[in-house]
């Protein structure tokens with residue numbers, strides 16, 4: 417569903433790359449955690465999938481298509497196939513719950529009858545039945561994030577990208593959100609979630625991809641937030657390589 | 671659905687930026703009024719040229735009792751002098767340049783004067799003796815005025831030879847100047863309008879960046895994202911153009927009402943001619959606003 421082939425992303429030529437020769441494949445229907453320290457390149461990874469930014473070198477494939485070959489007027493079509501959720505919810509404060517979700521359908525020209533039919537269904541999926549008329553400021557953080565998730569999936573995208581969706585929420589609320597994301601994943605949507613939250617990752621036991629300074633240092637199925645296994649083999653080499661590069665890079669640590 | 675959505679967005683955009691939108695309307699209104707005024711002055715000039723150039727005459731004014739010029743030192747024109755002038759006008763040397771001529775007596779001149787200034791108190795203070803008799807000459811070629819002037823100016827009994835066309839030309843030069851000034855003001859005002867539209871659209875794009883960000887993420891097309899902003903500018907400018915057209919229309923009503931009663935012989939442009947100017951103003955206002963918005967959005971609205 418998503419494939420990175422030797423992808424490097426350089427924002428600032430004087431600093432180390434945000435992503436450094438990343439190769440990775442995420443299968444259709446998979447649930448993947450993207451972990452790593454702040455600045456390790458998680459958001460950059462997600463932005464490249466959305467074609468918000470262009471890879472400096474290497475190729476990004478989404479649903480079999482190289483995003484570099486998608487012309488700018490067809491980028492909207494790519495994005496219709498991808499839902500996105502952020503840490504800060506990004507709801508429209510002057511629209512109620514229903515209207516916030518319906519907005520995502522209106523702007524791509526869905527008919528009123530389809531909207532009236534679909535939005536309540538999706539709100540039910542995320543557990544917000546009966547709260548259609550609430551305004552965002554009348555909702556808790558967890559509920560606001562559920563609205564954001566509903567908006568991200570209402571057009572039935574094949575992929576859901578979540579950039580620290582539980583970053584602003586307490587642990588119990590976060591688990592609720594994880595339940596929603598898991599349910600969406602069960603329905604066949606590929607989910608990629610960037611997170612710092614070790615409890616969540618440890619609880620869920622999904623695939624974990626760890627980035628450090630733009631390099632993939634770990635990729636394990638059903639893994640924990642921090643690896644229990646001592647780093648050996650290829651991962652070891654990768655780790656060393658990144659440390660060396662760190663020393664060479666002028667903006668790197670020491 | 672998408673249309674309804676875009677219209678709704680325009681509505682909320684206009685309401686949210688009401689004061690800026692009103693200022694765009696007013697600035698385009700004023701600038702396009704000046705553009706229209708310049709255009710209509712040109713129309714007025716053409717219309718007056720068309721009307722007057724057929725009718726303008728060269729007039730040979732004859733001395734009367736109160737004449738003071740050198741040629742009139744011997745007093746009012748005598749019958750003999752007058753007949754002599756008439757004969758000269760009939761002579762082949764002069765006749766080749768003129769199509770016809772009439773003699774206007776002092777009595778006739780006084781009558782014309784009374785007709786022309788019927789509304790003015792000046793009529794009461796003017797007597798028949800004060801007005802000169804004259805020969806009114808229609809030229810074959812108005813450019814040949816100089817020949818008539820040279821031949822007759824120094825003849826006994828002639829006070830002065832005047833070319834009405836020159837008087838008109840002076841008026842046209844003045845009107846032309848006014849239309850150039852109006853156009854100059856219009857250009858400055860249009861620059862203001864474009865800058866204001868640019869700023870308005872930029873503010874509008876900024877205040878709705880959350881919406882447009884979400885639209886981008888869920889895959890709304892460039893058109894759906896940008897059109898509300900562009901139409902917002904265009905609608906404001908078109909309202910300004912309509913106000914300008916309305917104002918010009920009121921001016922023509924005034925010209926053809928009050929003013930035409932005071933200047934009986936002046937052919938003022940009609941209200942119908944505003945129908946020629948109005949579409950130009952609307953196209954100009956809408957077009958400039960559209961282009962300005964588009965260029966602004968390209969810089970300030972990521973899609």
Ligand SMILES: Nc1ncnc2c1ncn2[C@@H]1O[C@H](COP(=O)(O)OP(=O)(O)OP(=O)(O)O)[C@@H](O)[C@H]1O
Nearest residue numbers: 427428433434452453454455456457458459460461
């Ligand atoms: N638009 C940008 N311009 C320049 N540098 C950028 C830009 N975006 C990110 N970077 C840099 O790229 C690196 C990776 O950033 P990224 O946002 O992908 O990290 P992250 O893993 O998402 O971090 P966090 O967990 O704090 O969100 C950082 O060093 C950051 O400073």
Ligand SMILES: [Mg+2]
Nearest residue numbers: 458459460579
């Ligand atoms: Mg990030």
